[in-house]
Amino acid sequence: DTAVSQTPKYLVTQMGNDKSIKCEQNLGHDTMYWYKQDSKKFLKIMFSYNNKELIINETVPNRFSPKSPDKAHLNLHINSLELGDSAVYFCASSRAGENTEAFFGQGTRLTVV
């Protein structure tokens, strides 16, 4: 039973399109995250949600809009995709305690052509 699952695993799309990546966790965690992995950084935080409320938005372009319908889900919608959006996007979740680790999904490789 996968703890943090993302769909799709691969996404190839044209510039200008709108796409969504879905994330679900079955760990009962209160906090969920979206991270971006590209050639420059191992992982860069994009958003952090706690109990469905946005608590961190790391100067991500407005084209990226996270949505958390409930504590177990955090989806990422991207409008007007650009070539530079090509990357691997990771969803993660953690318990509220600060000494607890984050659990990561398998990642979604987004390629914009």
Add this chain to the structure above:
Amino acid sequence: AQSVTQLGSHVSVSEGALVLLRCNYSSSVPPYLFWYVQYPNQGLQLLLKYTSAATLVKGINGFEAEFKKSETSFHLTKPSAHMSDAAEHGCAPRDHGFNKFYFGSGTKLNVKP
């Protein structure tokens, strides 16, 4: 704001040799500290974590790390490298009071036969 430095984007060792991957954090208040490993085309897996208990932390697959407050460091070591250790490794401090894991640029470990 917290920042993390991982010296050496690529580290290459021979099988059986000592592995040393460096991690330095920036905050004056010691954060919680985590090391993650990412095998090729996979998600992230927790190797070990420092949570203010013992300064020498043992993790999975024979890895360990020592927290040194005076050096603001949390270097990852393994006495004898195995071919299966070849992967990307990321150090992630987590500040007290923040739902955010900071990642640096990561270190790619290569193990030569």
